[in-house]
Amino acid sequence: MELRHLRCFTVLAEELHFTRAAERLHIEQSPLSRTIKELEEDLGVLLFDRDRRGTKLTQAGSVFLQDVRRVFTTLEQARENVRAIAAGYHGSLRIAVSDGAAGPKLSAFLARCREDLPEVEVRISETPLSEQCHGLRNGSLHLGFAYADEVGVDIIAEPIWQEPLVLAIPSRHPLLAFKSVPLEELARYPLLMCDTNECESFNRALQRILRKIDVEPIVAETVISRDMMFTLVAAGYGIGFTTATKLAVCGHLDVISRPLDTDAAFITTYLLRSESSSTPTYLDEFVARLHALTETEDDTSAPGTSAL
Known part of the structure; x- marks a missing residue:
């Protein structure tokens, strides 16, 4: 078993298509097929199921893929360490x-x-x-x-570290009448939320706070960046959530900060x-x-x- 066997296996496991995998590896399809066959013979197991419907990993192939990725991670770490020491x-x-x-x-x-x-x-x-x-x-x-x-x-x-969670509110918005905004008031206005995949941990912390509201909040838009959130707040689309340090550098004069009226309004x-x-x-x-x-x-x- 050589590294070229493992590289070919990893690419094919990701593509699950011999032609695409061969293109990524810059080789012909027949050498790729031969390399995978050599690897399977060396291991004594089938790594892929092949039929007219396509190519998929066997259970043994899925387990082997995890181990192979750890091998390449270790090699990349070794490469980085050597470069760091050389520098x-x-x-x-x-x-x-x-x-x-x-x-x-x-x-x-x-x-x-x-x-x-x-x-x-x-x-x-x-x-x-x-x-x-x-x-x-x-x-x-x-x-x-x-x-x-x-x-x-x-x-x-x-x-x-811990920072207070604050609201990003458009200028001339009714919520600006409050020095500290009660949680229940948030149920009356559209909110801007971050995408779950992009802001998973921030959303978890935010949901712990919003669960205290009895009714389901109104979500106007979902964004993937704070820059877009601040832009939509300034345009009046809804209320956003951020920290004081992030809001201080947002650059939008039409975005006003207000704290939440609850002891639990912080981000850790x-x-x-x-x-x-x-x-x-x-x-x-x-x-x-x-x-x-x-x-x-x-x-x-x-x-x-x-x-x-």
């Missing part, structure tokens, strides 16, 4: 952020780490929550930042990491610095002091 680093950390959980606090922390831990390369990616959890479990990611703590087994979720950012012990040694130092910074912010947020 003068001691290693690299891969961090994912979902649902816009990035913000000034994360920026300040990453800047601090670049100064205090210059020997560690930090790679950041924006990743939906489901993919983030998958990456943490298979080892392709080391840490994640999200607005959800219900992330299943094998992942530790630690609360690190969670640090996600795998329970696996097979993590880089410098990951613990990275997490310890994050906790130390969080504790410092809590202390400096007391009356008479200023936070970071």
